[in-house]
Amino acid sequence: MLIHPFDYSRLAVELSYTLIIVFFCFMIYIKTKEMYDLTKYKGIQYFRITFLFFGLAYLFRFSFILFLLIGVTFDDYSLSIAFKFVPLVLSGYFSTMAILSLTYSTIWKKIHFKHTLLISNVIAIFISGIALISIDPFPLILSQAILLIFTIAYPIYSKSKKVSPLFILYIMFFLFWVINLLTLYTKRFLPFEIQILLNVVSIVLIGIIYYKVYRWTK
Amino acid sequence: MDKIKRKRERLEIIFDILKIIRNHQNSIKPTPLLRYSNLSSQRFSEYLTELLDKGFVKEIDDEKGKRFLTLTDKGFTYLKKYKLILGFIEEFEL
Numbered sequence: 001m002l003i004h005p006f007d008y009s010r011l012a013v014e015l016s017y018t019l020i021i022v023f024f025c026f027m028i029y030i031k032t033k034e035m036y037d038l039t040k041y042k043g044i045q046y047f048r049i050t051f052l053f054f055g056l057a058y059l060f061r062f063s064f065i066l067f068l069l070i071g072v073t074f075d076d077y078s079l080s081i082a083f084k085f086v087p088l089v090l091s092g093y094f095s096t097m098a099i100l101s102l103t104y105s106t107i108w109k110k111i112h113f114k115h116t117l118l119i120s121n122v123i124a125i126f127i128s129g130i131a132l133i134s135i136d137p138f139p140l141i142l143s144q145a146i147l148l149i150f151t152i153a154y155p156i157y158s159k160s161k162k163v164s165p166l167f168i169l170y171i172m173f174f175l176f177w178v179i180n181l182l183t184l185y186t187k188r189f190l191p192f193e194i195q196i197l198l199n200v201v202s203i204v205l206i207g208i209i210y211y212k213v214y215r216w217t218k
Numbered sequence: 219m220d221k222i223k224r225k226r227e228r229l230e231i232i233f234d235i236l237k238i239i240r241n242h243q244n245s246i247k248p249t250p251l252l253r254y255s256n257l258s259s260q261r262f263s264e265y266l267t268e269l270l271d272k273g274f275v276k277e278i279d280d281e282k283g284k285r286f287l288t289l290t291d292k293g294f295t296y297l298k299k300y301k302l303i304l305g306f307i308e309e310f311e312l
Contacts, residue, residue, distance in 0.1 A: 034299070041229070047310060106310075164311060166310065213306075213310075216302050216306040217306070
């Protein structure tokens with residue numbers, strides 16, 4: 001039995017937003033396949049898996065919101081927690097892997113980590129584990145914000161990388177991902193208009209990245 | 219020598235070897251290829267093994283049983299896309 005009216009407007013906005021972002025992410029992954037197959041170049045490898053992970057993170061983020069809306073509509077929070085929990089954990093895992101992969105794709109030439117994939121997985125599992133224990137988006141938002149600060153600070157501090165327009169583009173895309181996690185709350189944390197504006201800016205950012213990829217791979 | 223430089227060289231060396239083969243009517247013996255590639259025999263051997271394993275180059279024998287190296291479709295694709303690949307790596311600072 002419906003307790004509250006279903007929030008179709010929010011569902012429509014989230015679905016459209018997710019589909020556009022996921023389309024761009026997966027297209028970047030597909031478009032760079034040939035270049036990677038030809039070269040087996042490490043930078044390209046980390047670059048393309050970044051967008052595969054981001055696409056998956058956005059899909060699970062949408063699943064979370066869908067179950068959240070169903071839970072609100074039927075006033076059944078225990079059901080919604082059970083279903084939300086898996087998408088939240090997976091979204092946390094994939095987005096962390098995406099942030100680490102993209103960062104590493106641009107600094108691997110200067111900073112040599114051993115067992116990069118293993119370390120990235122440990123960090124991603126730790127952060128998604130926080131989401132698992134808390135069953136609340138806030139620790140995930142906080143830990144990803146901290147990760148983002150390290151992502152910005154580390155290359156600058158180690159002087160391994162100059163701050164280029166592309167680096168700023170990446171950081172903004174990450175930042176909007178973290179801000180977008182605020183929409184994972186039952187109540188609208190941000191006004192609807194602001195949320196739509198954030199979504200539009202995120203789409204523009206990923207659109208610019210896709211366009212840059214397209215120019216070299218068409 | 220840092221890793222990017224080595225990596226760049228690796229992509230460039232592969233390009234140079236493939237280009238030499240193409241410029242010799244897509245058929246050259248290993249010995250002149252080694253000479254034209256300006257690599258030590260050990261490094262040349264490593265690259266040649268890699269190119270054969272990845273399917274950029276294949277070995278063919280003529281009627282006299284002499285071994286020649288020739289480009290595959292993948293080898294031609296690499297030559298065609300090389301500039302784009304370098305441009306992409308530059309653009310995304312990879």
